[in-house]
Amino acid sequence: MFRLGATQAARVNGARNYATLREIEMRLKSIKNIEKITNTMKVVASTRLNRAQRAMTASRVFNESESEFYKNAEVQPDSEEGKNLLIVISSDKGLCGSVHSQVSKYTRKRVAELKNVDIVTIGEKAKTQLLRTHADNLKLSFSGVGKEAPTFLEVSLIADEIKKLGKYDNIEVLYNKFVSGVSFEPNTFSVAVAEAIEKAPGLSKYELETEGVNETLAEFSLANSIFSGMAEGYASEISARRNAMDNASKNAGDMINSFTILYNRTRQAVITNELVDIITGATALA
Template identity: 65%
Template sequence: MFRLGATTAARFASAPARNYATLREIETRLKSIKNIEKITKTMKIVASTRMGKAQRAIAASRVYSSGDKEFFEVSETKAPEEQEKTLLIAVSSDKGLCGSIHSSIAKNARKKLAEIPNADVVTIGDKIKVQMLRTHADNLVLSFNGIGKEAPTFYESSLIADEIAKLGSYDRVEVLYNKFLSSVAFEPTYVDSFTAASIDASAKLSTFEVDEEASSTAAVAQYSLANTLLAAMSEGYASEIAARRNAMDNASNNAGDMINKYSILYNRTRQAVITNELVDIITGASSLG
């Protein structure tokens, strides 16, 4: 919208403005841009206030994900070499106006599906769902919405993990999400969520006191998936909040620049109209004299 406005401003500046209609058009556009600036500044403030909560959610989720990581490293759990059935879980949200957060996830998901065309896809968030439906509708087996309004909780991730478990068993499960690096940077990241079969095949599983029953390793796998999803959703939520704050800051700055340009254009056009009226009055008075 801002670029379109800049183009319109250039058109007004290049063409002579000699009537009230043009002056009213400029005034209307100027008011519209000022309203947009108010909205973007408000959205930036809202995103800034949510940033602290998002970072606390990351810190909490990383405690559990680091515990899972240590468990799998010690037990030497690995993904199987032969992967007949693969599940890709793409984590995004329902909200927009946050830069390339969603498109980066969709781009990386398409790259993965180019490598594994028969993989099933689960989407978390409407934005990634819409983008995947455009190109890989046949791969999409399950989707979730209502994500991203608030910081994610373990209750949410466990419910999602329960629904995913109903899809059946997979040889490999990969979670794709935006990893929060800083307030100005994020990185699309893959992480494995090991299945019960992979846990059973761990070389040093006996290091831990885990029952040899299949239900025990299945419970560990499902709990690990819930932890992985919580970490992915928390990282993605923080990345989205930071990206939205930056996007709204840039939009506010662009709006401010356009307001300055349109204000100058408005004043020049107004002066031209007044000058033309004075010329008409003087000309009329001269002809009467």
Template identity: 60%
Template sequence: MFSRAARPALSRASAASCRPVLSSNYATLREIEGRLKSIKNIEKITKTMKIVASTKMNQAQRAMSQSRVYGKTSNQLFEQAEAQPTPEGKTLYIVSSSDKGLCGGVHSSLSKAVREKLITNPNADLVVMGEKCKSQLGRSNPKNMVLSFSGIGKDVPTFATAQAIAAKIMELEGPYDNIEIVYNSFLTPVSYEASSINAFSEEAVKAAANISAFEIDDEQLPNLREFSLANDIFWAMAEGYACEIAARRNAMDNASKNAGEMIGKFQILYNRTRQAVITGELVEIITGAAASAE
């Protein structure tokens, strides 16, 4: 038994020892509440981005359908003429990406396909449309990059943009015997794959087996080549834009579902922690009341 003089000091010491525990519980509650609030804000953002991507999806698919008509019709001439790439010529790869992210692995899969092509053809040059693939390929293959374009993917691609890009590419020092456009081909709203389109050089067109059937003058070949290159770039950009919008919608949908699951878990944790704090306070009140009654 302690003396009456020592009891006040012991009670103050015990109260002081209990305060850090209470403050720790309150800090934990505030921390959980802050995390819960931030996750709810993230969920609002991802749901909004999903709605925006869904509204853009129909517009992107219409532009993709129109670009396919341009590209396939333009390439029918080379297919019927039986034009073939030059086996040992200089090659230029045109990579069609964009500046925007938050769309899954659209850009990384495209960069991976280009790297695989550069393994077999390490002396090829690169023209990159979009900052995403530019940053990825700039780290792995900076020596191959000769030209890049930014501001791609902000809106639905147009033929005027593709024509301006084709004009800049035609001004490059070459000549390039083979030009290959690497892009994401739209398969379904949830799937895509890296594909390529061959844009033939003037020499390859002249050497085609059935080109004489079309009666094309040599003076018209440069204009025909630039026009077909613009059509192919427009096709690749529109296909890539549709893939990007679809991938962003799927990514934001998955992110919203994950945020909803995290909100449920943190809400349960918050309720349990809050109940534990309230129970601890009630125990202290009851214990204090019993001690004062004595």
């Protein structure tokens, strides 16, 4: 059997170490580039979070005022045994942890609890996830959302398209509620439909003489609920993306430290092998 001499074996091992060293160096460079990207995305998300929280705070004022009005008017939701509509709010963008999967999971739970359910999705992420399990329930979807904080004009156009689907006995807006800078939770807004507003015993407290006011209030309730849900979801998404990029940067930093140590040890091993090769050759010539 052919065997390598000591000098030849040392040269082969040295070549392998050089290849490994170059691989480690390339991997280290790649991880450093990833860390730069995640750090940049974290800074961008932190900057956008302030604007998102301001938009969310403004939307909560309108939603709380509306809730107080319907509470005083004693508006009661219709029975869930009728025709139900679930409006699921997400966005088109990823890299934000479990924001989209959580609201999709919550939607599946609500579909299992209700009967005769139609689904409308706002954002491609929820649409993609719900198509796998409830494609027959999905009636309408909207894309191109989540790039900026929502505006009431944008929401009004969405609400107009939803109204074209027909009348529903119960409408719910499913969204991610912003709890804090590090947490969110799936939640629901119940939309007051025209029939429920018309039956409200406390509506006579207000001087509403205009014909069709019930339909007008129902349309505003739908648009206002979607607007609040999108504002809450947008703030939750930006916060989750900042946290995800922060964790990614920390993980990249840990990997950089590990690969730096590995690179230095491998480099030392290469140098040692070269010295052994030189000393062995010198000894053989002596």
